[in-house]
Amino acid sequence: MSVNVSVQIGPYIEAIGKAEVKIEKVKRICPNHPNSKVGEAKFCPTCGTLIKNKDYVETHKLSAIDVLNGETYHDELWASEGMENIIMSNETPPDDINFYVEYGNSVEITNPEDTKTKQLTWFNKAYQKEITMLKDKFGDDKIKVKWGVVAYWS
Numbered sequence: 150m151s152v153n154v155s156v157q158i159g160p161y162i163e164a165i166g167k168a169e170v171k172i173e174k175v176k177r178i179c180p181n182h183p184n185s186k187v188g189e190a191k192f193c194p195t196c197g198t199l200i201k202n203k204d205y206v207e208t209h210k211l212s213a214i215d216v217l218n219g220e221t222y223h224d225e226l227w228a229s230e231g232m233e234n235i236i237m238s239n240e241t242p243p244d245d246i247n248f249y250v251e252y253g254n255s256v257e258i259t260n261p262e263d264t265k266t267k268q269l270t271w272f273n274k275a276y277q278k279e280i281t282m283l284k285d286k287f288g289d290d291k292i293k294v295k296w297g298v299v300a301y302w303s
């Protein structure tokens with residue numbers, strides 16, 4: 150099996166660390182034997198006490214792509230295997246502001262600063278909802294929209 154390295158030039162999202170996502174759950178326990186498994190039983194098999202529902206909170210540590218996959222957002226956003234906190238887009242910016250070329254071709258970049266600014270504006274607008282959601286889960290300063298080169302395995 151061979152592995153190819155692909156390169157993307159443009160906007161991407163970088164997340165730092167993991168998001169702690171709290172999920173509220175309910176478990177069924179015997180008040181006298183909170184650590185025993187009771188399954189679907191109505192009464193505790195050990196002491197016969199009525200099984201009660203107990204609310205608890207589970208904390209999950211999620212990467213940026215896990216957070217995105219857990220929500221029903223743009224599936225154009227993706228991460229390469231092993232790079233779960235670098236989020237790229239499968240969508241290309243509008244024709245007048247993109248660098249993307251077909252394989253085997255080249256493109257001359259005549260005004261990189263201008264194109265960079267326009268691409269960042271496009272990206273921030275196109276994925277505003279997702280960026281806001283990620284900032285909400287990771288913390289404002291842990292989500293950066295960057296512009297640059299990403300090398301990934303494909």
Ligand SMILES: [Zn+2]
Nearest residue numbers: 179182193196
């Ligand atoms: Zn019991």
